[in-house]
Amino acid sequence: MRAKVILPDSEIPKMWYNIQADLTKLPDPPLDPETGELVKAEKLLAIFPPFLIEQEVSLERWIPIPEEVLKIYLSWRPTPLIRAVNFETLLNTKCRIYYKYEGLSPAGSHKPNTAIAQAYYNKKAGIKRLTTETGAGQWGSALCLGAMFFGIEATVYMVRVSYNQKPYRRFLMETWGGKVIPSPSRNTASGRAILESDPDSPGSLGIAISEAIEEAISRDDTNYCLGSVLNHVLLHQTIIGLEAKKQMEMIGEYPDIIIGCCGGGSNLAGISFPFIFDKIAGRNVRIIATEPTVCPTLTKGVYTYDFGDTSMLTPLLKMYTVGHDFIPPGIYAGGLRYHGDAPLVSLLYNEGIIEAVAYQQTEIFDASMKFIRSEGIIPAPESSHAIKAVIDECRLADEEGKEKVILFNLSGHGLFDLSAYDAYLSGTLEDFIYPEEKIKESIARLEYLNKCRQ
Amino acid sequence: MRAKVILPDSEIPKMWYNIQADLTKLPDPPLDPETGELVKAEKLLAIFPPFLIEQEVSLERWIPIPEEVLKIYLSWRPTPLIRAVNFETLLNTKCRIYYKYEGLSPAGSHKPNTAIAQAYYNKKAGIKRLTTETGAGQWGSALCLGAMFFGIEATVYMVRVSYNQKPYRRFLMETWGGKVIPSPSRNTASGRAILESDPDSPGSLGIAISEAIEEAISRDDTNYCLGSVLNHVLLHQTIIGLEAKKQMEMIGEYPDIIIGCCGGGSNLAGISFPFIFDKIAGRNVRIIATEPTVCPTLTKGVYTYDFGDTSMLTPLLKMYTVGHDFIPPGIYAGGLRYHGDAPLVSLLYNEGIIEAVAYQQTEIFDASMKFIRSEGIIPAPESSHAIKAVIDECRLADEEGKEKVILFNLSGHGLFDLSAYDAYLSGTLEDFIYPEEKIKESIARLEYLNKCRQ
Numbered sequence: 086m087r088a089k090v091i092l093p094d095s096e097i098p099k100m101w102y103n104i105q106a107d108l109t110k111l112p113d114p115p116l117d118p119e120t121g122e123l124v125k126a127e128k129l130l131a132i133f134p135p136f137l138i139e140q141e142v143s144l145e146r147w148i149p150i151p152e153e154v155l156k157i158y159l160s161w162r163p164t165p166l167i168r169a170v171n172f173e174t175l176l177n178t179k180c181r182i183y184y185k186y187e188g189l190s191p192a193g194s195h196k197p198n199t200a201i202a203q204a205y206y207n208k209k210a211g212i213k214r215l216t217t218e219t220g221a222g223q224w225g226s227a228l229c230l231g232a233m234f235f236g237i238e239a240t241v242y243m244v245r246v247s248y249n250q251k252p253y254r255r256f257l258m259e260t261w262g263g264k265v266i267p268s269p270s271r272n273t274a275s276g277r278a279i280l281e282s283d284p285d286s287p288g289s290l291g292i293a294i295s296e297a298i299e300e301a302i303s304r305d306d307t308n309y310c311l312g313s314v315l316n317h318v319l320l321h322q323t324i325i326g327l328e329a330k331k332q333m334e335m336i337g338e339y340p341d342i343i344i345g346c347c348g349g350g351s352n353l354a355g356i357s358f359p360f361i362f363d364k365i366a367g368r369n370v371r372i373i374a375t376e377p378t379v380c381p382t383l384t385k386g387v388y389t390y391d392f393g394d395t396s397m398l399t400p401l402l403k404m405y406t407v408g409h410d411f412i413p414p415g416i417y418a419g420g421l422r423y424h425g426d427a428p429l430v431s432l433l434y435n436e437g438i439i440e441a442v443a444y445q446q447t448e449i450f451d452a453s454m455k456f457i458r459s460e461g462i463i464p465a466p467e468s469s470h471a472i473k474a475v476i477d478e479c480r481l482a483d484e485e486g487k488e489k490v491i492l493f494n495l496s497g498h499g500l501f502d503l504s505a506y507d508a509y510l511s512g513t514l515e516d517f518i519y520p521e522e523k524i525k526e527s528i529a530r531l532e533y534l535n536k537c538r539q
Numbered sequence: 540m541r542a543k544v545i546l547p548d549s550e551i552p553k554m555w556y557n558i559q560a561d562l563t564k565l566p567d568p569p570l571d572p573e574t575g576e577l578v579k580a581e582k583l584l585a586i587f588p589p590f591l592i593e594q595e596v597s598l599e600r601w602i603p604i605p606e607e608v609l610k611i612y613l614s615w616r617p618t619p620l621i622r623a624v625n626f627e628t629l630l631n632t633k634c635r636i637y638y639k640y641e642g643l644s645p646a647g648s649h650k651p652n653t654a655i656a657q658a659y660y661n662k663k664a665g666i667k668r669l670t671t672e673t674g675a676g677q678w679g680s681a682l683c684l685g686a687m688f689f690g691i692e693a694t695v696y697m698v699r700v701s702y703n704q705k706p707y708r709r710f711l712m713e714t715w716g717g718k719v720i721p722s723p724s725r726n727t728a729s730g731r732a733i734l735e736s737d738p739d740s741p742g743s744l745g746i747a748i749s750e751a752i753e754e755a756i757s758r759d760d761t762n763y764c765l766g767s768v769l770n771h772v773l774l775h776q777t778i779i780g781l782e783a784k785k786q787m788e789m790i791g792e793y794p795d796i797i798i799g800c801c802g803g804g805s806n807l808a809g810i811s812f813p814f815i816f817d818k819i820a821g822r823n824v825r826i827i828a829t830e831p832t833v834c835p836t837l838t839k840g841v842y843t844y845d846f847g848d849t850s851m852l853t854p855l856l857k858m859y860t861v862g863h864d865f866i867p868p869g870i871y872a873g874g875l876r877y878h879g880d881a882p883l884v885s886l887l888y889n890e891g892i893i894e895a896v897a898y899q900q901t902e903i904f905d906a907s908m909k910f911i912r913s914e915g916i917i918p919a920p921e922s923s924h925a926i927k928a929v930i931d932e933c934r935l936a937d938e939e940g941k942e943k944v945i946l947f948n949l950s951g952h953g954l955f956d957l958s959a960y961d962a963y964l965s966g967t968l969e970d971f972i973y974p975e976e977k978i979k980e981s982i983a984r985l986e987y988l989n990k991c992r993q
Contacts, residue, residue, distance in 0.1 A: 089613055094543055115564065159543055160621065160915065166615065171688075189643060191915040193954070230915055234625075256957035259964055260911060457714060461645040461684055499956050500647070503710035510713055 088168035090332040098327040106146035112428040113403035126349035132301040132309040134210035140317040147518025166332035171459035178479040183494040194229030194497030204231035213306040214238040218293030221419040222254025224312030227265030237531035242268040243286035268293040291395025322355025340492035346470040347374035350427035355492040374441040375470040380413035404431040408527030414517035417505035418466035445516045450509040465497040542622035544786040549794035552781040560600035566882040567857035580853045586755040586763040588664035594771040625913040632933040638949040648951030650681030653775035658685035667760040668692040672747030675873040678766030683717030696722040699742035722747040741890035743851025767803025776809025794946035800924035801828035804881035809947040828895040829924040834867035860883040862981030868971035871959035872920035899918025899970045904963040919951040
């Protein structure tokens with residue numbers, strides 16, 4: 086029989102794991118871009134509820150998951166840990182490959198793990214409306230789902246070009262009761278300013294963030310939510326790794342290598358942080374972040390303070406970045422087109438605890454197709470980056486004659502990305518040239534800015 | 540905590556339940572339309588493998604599920620039985636509502652339960668290629684998945700208008716390695732004949748069936764597969780009800796009412812037949828089939844011999860039918876637009892063991908939206924027909940002061956049907972007038988045909 090490891094509902098982790106409790110060196114704190122000083126709590130309180138700000142800076146190792154959040158988690162969690170037996174056979178490897186399948190959530194990815202929690206804490210703080218931005222719609226749909234469960238309104242600023250080209254995720258958000266606004270919009274000053282200079286602006290994630298934050302700042306009953314990068318977001322995702330750890334224990338396994346794709350870093354953090362707990366204590370386990378060649382934040386970026394958005398509205402975060410004004414080519418893995426990385430992931434990479442590797446678009450679809458044709462599940466293009474690394478690590482281990490245990494996060498399904506697979510199958514999928522010059526320029530501008538600030 | 544009942548992998552049923560073993564009256568046998576006699580085995584052997592023909596007529600109560608099929612089932616089965624706590628709260632009902640969620644299969648519906656089995660038996664019979672037809676693509680994608688697992692080619696004739704309008708399910712089939720051909724095509728004599736008289740023919744399920752069967756008959760290495768209606772298809776789906784029965788037993792529950800939508804009848808049969816086993820033995824349980832008002836096979840059809848396809852190629856089946864040449868209006872629940880019903884479901888309805896009810900399109904979307912906004916999962920429009928009946932039965936029970944246990948089959952997710960939800964939300968979803976005259980005419984033509992045959 087196939088090895089699918091099911092954790093009983095009663096065994097679902099009751100606490101999130103806060104890696105900050107175990108770091109010998111904490112990430113440098115966020116800075117206020119206007120003053121260059123630490124960001125004041127009042128500024129954050131304008132858009133986040135106190136509970137999440139507390140979690141952002143907490144040094145408690147274990148943070149209880151509220152009962153109300155657990156109840157909703159339990160409608161699809163614990164997610165299965167699956168041994169990819171057919172994939173192993175196809176690869177002809179002696180390694181044992183396991184994946185944690187997060188595509189079974191109603192939104193089809195790991196994003197609801199934090200969306201549900203954020204909606205809960207905002208509800209508890211008396212908030213009536215949430216705003217956020219979304220590109221392809223993966224995060225926006227998770228937030229609409231979370232808000233719906235707690236009876237909060239959700240307004241999602243969706244990059245206009247995606248709004249027009251990808252109606253399905255918009256329909257999904259609306260079906261869950263969300264309000265979806267193509268960005269730039271006339272709702273906000275930021276949006277109006279853009280439209281004045283460019284009435285046909287296709288929008289960008291940066292503009293959408295600006296609009297969502299502006300709306301949250303301007304209304305007392307409204308807060309803003311972010312789907313990755315921040316400490317509390319990564320915290321909520323640790324449910325993935327905590328479950329995986331219990332599941333591997335159930336079958337007497339422990340991973341030699343853990344692999345996740347890395348855009349902002351939340352799904353990689355989610356699966357790996359509970360194992361990094363062991364690694365800090367001396368256990369031998371490799372963690373690999375996979376990213377696209379065309380947005381090589383960890384592999385080619387610099388470790389410095391940068392804005393979280395392109396419009397320079399957010400606090401400055403110390404992170405690996407290719408510069409906030411770098412716009413990556415339009416690869417299908419939209420979720421990996423972020424210019425920076427979570428401060429916690431960045432710190433761990435800088436400390437050598439996490440490794441990173443970058444891949445081209447066609448090679449990740451080659452890898453994904455091998456997985457699909459053996460396992461049946463269609464991965465999101467983002468998650469396919471992890472699969473490419475799995476194949477490479479298996480080959481390496483086989484060459485060295487080692488039987489490794491590899492765990493990867495299949496962070497979401499690709500049912501809304503089938504046009505990408507169609508492009509691959511019909512031979513029209515292309516690799517983009519590594520935009521070396523543009524990244525150099527963007528980093529140079531950032532370093533100049535940072536120098537001026539000091 | 541939310542009541543989600545997980546059956547351990549080790550407890551997955553190892554045998555399908557064959558209801559034919561327990562019927563006091565068997566369904567009337569299929570007839571050869573040319574001779575009016577019983578269909579000869581040779582004719583069936585031209586398109587089906589011997590194992591499936593044996594299952595079609597078997598009187599054994601329990602039929603072992605092959606190990607190879609079980610292995611694949613186990614990659615997503617047993618599916619969860621979920622208590623719809625939030626939905627109960629929204630309905631303010633004292634009834635307990637449970638649903639079996641079949642949308643977690645890689646193809647997103649219950650269809651792979653039989654597709655995997657059919658691919659396996661065909662592989663065992665040395666078959667290299669499978670053909671089938673598909674409308675919206677739900678069944679076609681399941682068969683491509685099944686064929687892929689056993690290394691068989693799958694060719695799917697897809698109704699041309701769907702091929703053009705619904706590319707996503709086509710991409711899904713192709714991603715799993717299937718060959719998708721818009722029908723009518725130039726591949727077959729049937730297709731060419733249609734194209735000659737109407738080069739712009741949008742196609743129909745009837746034409747697609749004709750092409751798929753023609754290709755299967757004309758090639759020794761090729762067989763044909765059907766996604767519903769036949770006894771062996773319903774047999775394979777009983778895994779749903781067998782699991783549900785064990786799961787309800789685990790929590791000390793037994794359903795008073797079981798509800799499933801009914802197109803050809805396979806998902807209704809799947810969830811209900813194992814409970815009808817008890818009903819035949821005297822246990823009190825109601826089974827309700829739900830269908831669309833515009834294709835009211837059970838509620839307004841006649842119980843007589845009819846063709847399975849519109850082109851009159853298949854054997855004659857004794858079933859409830861609105862006539863093989865009736866073309867229902869284009870409701871979003873494409874899977875319920877079939878003119879007939881499985882002979883086994885028809886017999887049970889005729890004997891009063893199964894009840895039936897028909898609904899209009901807007902009321903099923905009203906019902907579905909209530910479910911979505913409380914439970915988060917987006918049901919396929921087909922499955923939403925079951926949800927409407929759940930709501931009605933709860934209201935009735937509450938009025939009578941009874942606390943009923945209701946079990947329904949959430950046969951598939953609606954992620955490929957989001958444009959239907961968009962139409963609903965934007966107020967453009969319409970009800971079609973019950974096509975009373977057309978159905979009367981179609982039935983009259985059928986009865987005339989049958990009279991001539993006698």
